[in-house]
Amino acid sequence: MEEKKKNTKTKTNGEESQVFASCSFSSLGLHPNLCDLLRDRMGFEAPTLIQAQAIPVILSGKHVLVNAATGTGKTVAYLAPIIHHLQKYDPRIQRSDGTFALVLVPTHELCMQVYEILQKLLHRFHWIVPGYIMGGENRSKEKARLRKGISILVATPGRLLDHLKNTASFVYSNLRWIIFDEADMILELGFGKDIEEILELLGSRKSRSPSKEKPISRISDFQRQNLLLSATLNDKVNNLAKISLENPIMIGLDDMTLQMSPSLEGLKSLGSNVENELEHSEKIVRSSNDEYKLPVQLFQRYVKVPCGSRLVVLLSILKSLFERETSYKIVVFFSTCNAVDFHYSLLNEFPSLSKMQSEAEAMQLFLKCKLFRLHGNMKHEDRRTTFQSFKTEKVALLLSTDVAARGLDFPKVRCIIQYDSPGEATEYVHRVGRTARLGERGDSLLFLQPVEMDYLQELEKHGVSLSEYPLLKVLDSFPVYSQKHNVKKFVSIEMHPWVLNLQKALESFVIAEPQMKKLAKDAFCSWVRAYTAHRGELKSIFMVKKLHLGHVARSFALKEQPSLVGQSFQMQSKKRKRDQNQKGLSKKRKGARKS
Numbered sequence: 001m002e003e004k005k006k007n008t009k010t011k012t013n014g015e016e017s018q019v020f021a022s023c024s025f026s027s028l029g030l031h032p033n034l035c036d037l038l039r040d041r042m043g044f045e046a047p048t049l050i051q052a053q054a055i056p057v058i059l060s061g062k063h064v065l066v067n068a069a070t071g072t073g074k075t076v077a078y079l080a081p082i083i084h085h086l087q088k089y090d091p092r093i094q095r096s097d098g099t100f101a102l103v104l105v106p107t108h109e110l111c112m113q114v115y116e117i118l119q120k121l122l123h124r125f126h127w128i129v130p131g132y133i134m135g136g137e138n139r140s141k142e143k144a145r146l147r148k149g150i151s152i153l154v155a156t157p158g159r160l161l162d163h164l165k166n167t168a169s170f171v172y173s174n175l176r177w178i179i180f181d182e183a184d185m186i187l188e189l190g191f192g193k194d195i196e197e198i199l200e201l202l203g204s205r206k207s208r209s210p211s212k213e214k215p216i217s218r219i220s221d222f223q224r225q226n227l228l229l230s231a232t233l234n235d236k237v238n239n240l241a242k243i244s245l246e247n248p249i250m251i252g253l254d255d256m257t258l259q260m261s262p263s264l265e266g267l268k269s270l271g272s273n274v275e276n277e278l279e280h281s282e283k284i285v286r287s288s289n290d291e292y293k294l295p296v297q298l299f300q301r302y303v304k305v306p307c308g309s310r311l312v313v314l315l316s317i318l319k320s321l322f323e324r325e326t327s328y329k330i331v332v333f334f335s336t337c338n339a340v341d342f343h344y345s346l347l348n349e350f351p352s353l354s355k356m357q358s359e360a361e362a363m364q365l366f367l368k369c370k371l372f373r374l375h376g377n378m379k380h381e382d383r384r385t386t387f388q389s390f391k392t393e394k395v396a397l398l399l400s401t402d403v404a405a406r407g408l409d410f411p412k413v414r415c416i417i418q419y420d421s422p423g424e425a426t427e428y429v430h431r432v433g434r435t436a437r438l439g440e441r442g443d444s445l446l447f448l449q450p451v452e453m454d455y456l457q458e459l460e461k462h463g464v465s466l467s468e469y470p471l472l473k474v475l476d477s478f479p480v481y482s483q484k485h486n487v488k489k490f491v492s493i494e495m496h497p498w499v500l501n502l503q504k505a506l507e508s509f510v511i512a513e514p515q516m517k518k519l520a521k522d523a524f525c526s527w528v529r530a531y532t533a534h535r536g537e538l539k540s541i542f543m544v545k546k547l548h549l550g551h552v553a554r555s556f557a558l559k560e561q562p563s564l565v566g567q568s569f570q571m572q573s574k575k576r577k578r579d580q581n582q583k584g585l586s587k588k589r590k591g592a593r594k595s
């Protein structure tokens with residue numbers, strides 16, 4: 001059984017965060033069997049604040065938009081009321097009634113996670129059948145499951161649309177709930193059109209006449225109820241809310257935020273401060289315009305690292321963290337799948353294969369933890385195994401792209417390292433949200449190059465402020481073998497003997513292993529491409545022209561910038577310059593003609 005949370009408050013850094021409400025699940029109106037299950041099977045003794053606020057409103061049948069910090073228990077906040085209603089139907093619902101609730105999620109991992117929670121919550125309600133459908137799975141097996149009937153269906157949008165169009169035996173005439181979990185990411189991933197089509201097909205789009213399009217239902221005494229949830233909101237969510245929510249109740253958003261936030265324009269008149277409506281509600285965490293809600297017990301830091309020393313610094317920090325704590329889980333975020341693969345192989349093989357150092361040095365480099373990787377190019381089965389294994393490990397390191405950034409609930413992750421910058425501040429919030437969940441302590445560390453320091457101001461705009469990580473102190477703590485110089489004399493990171501030694505060893509290792517060299521080159525190439533792909537405004541912070549490709553190469557343990565990649569990159573930038581010059585010329589010409 002999971003660790004039970006008894007305290008309603010947690011204290012970190014002098015700040016107090018209220019996580020749990022002082023009421024009980026039963027006082028929120030949930031069925032006693034469901035309350036017993038939440039306590040006995042899930043180990044939940046009291047609802048979280050957001051659950052105390054959301055459950056009564058969702059039970060009442062209103063459309064709801066929930067905006068609450070990461071790790072505050074949003075999943076149960078929407079699943080419990082649905083199960084409460086479904087178990088009440090008399091006569092009992094049957095599989096042949098088809099789907100009553102549809103939970104839309106952006107990623108496979110989140111799909112599995114919600115499905116697993118559902119399975120636990122339905123333990124005493126065996127006649128309510130949970131199920132999932134998602135891209136990459138076997139279509140015909142999914143068709144068979146849909147034909148038998150799934151009462152609560154968790155789905156990724158693309159695959160759902162596919163079945164809505166092509167699986168005639170998929171019964172959704174009794175559909176009562178549509179939930180968009182991580183609504184903004186569903187839209188960010190480009191599923192906007194799919195969602196509109198899904199809403200049309202389900203007859204749940206506000207602008208249409210639903211009575212004409214809704215299929216006839218066996219169970220008639222209900223209204224459709226749509227729910228949108230995320231820790232971060234944006235303009236696209238606003239649009240989705242406009243087309244899918246009828247007079248929604250806003251939870252986690254105060255009136256001030258609604259009035260001031262341009263992204264929520266149009267919804268403010270519909271919004272209401274749930275504080276006034278709920279008997280059980282606790283103090284809502286206020287958020288000012290554009291500010292994101294981060295767990296107060298999260299300790300956020302940044303580390304300033306010159307580009308060429310990034311890899312060594314990453315390994316050194318990981319080593320120092322794993323040596324300090326006996327039970328520690330860390331997630332490191334990278335910008336590309338290739339970068340994950342390269343670092344995964346390097347960390348797996350470098351300490352054991354490297355012949356360049358003495359045994360003592362090799363032992364020094366060894367990270368005493370289980371190593372995992374997760375990204376979108378991996379086989380489904382491997383993704384699933386990683387996801388499950390990382391959950392249960394006590395001392396482990398996960399290297400991942402943003403597929404792990406949203407919604408995933410890995411217990412006891414103590415530290416998040418953003419080795420490659422997330423770009424959007426929303427992504428920063430979701431990445432760090434994998435730690436400090438439900439009042440637990442968590443640390444986060446953001447890598448920035450000296451030329452990227454303005455990114456801190458970008459985060460400040462959203463109320464996110466970070467303190468500096470004492471890097472030199474950590475580097476000084478490592479013993480430096482076969483080094484005559486006194487460590488204390490060195491003040492710069494690049495010239496630090498530990499950094500120089502480790503960099504040399506890494507480069508020698510990579511050059512000696514053809515497979516590693518290939519991985520390094522591929523990772524270098526895709527890293528540069530990802531760097532150039534930052535959104536318009538962020539380009540002034542992450543400036544490609546300020547990148548020293550030789551230093552970037554060093555950060556992939558390459559002695560030299562890969563010539564082929566470098567040439568093609570240089571050719572591209574030359575071409576870009578040529579194009580820009582030509583544009584400039586033609587503008588000038590036009591200007592000259594005009595004048």
Ligand SMILES: Nc1ncnc2c1ncn2[C@@H]1O[C@H](COP(=O)(O)OP(=O)(O)OP(=O)(O)O)[C@@H](O)[C@H]1O
Binds near residue numbers: 005044072407437
């Ligand atoms: N009432 C409760 N008591 C104890 N633990 C709870 C309670 N509700 C939820 N949890 C646990 O809290 C953790 C976070 O829940 P959940 O994943 O639903 O958060 P979330 O708000 O959806 O986070 P994110 O925004 O990152 O998706 C989970 O491990 C869940 O089991």
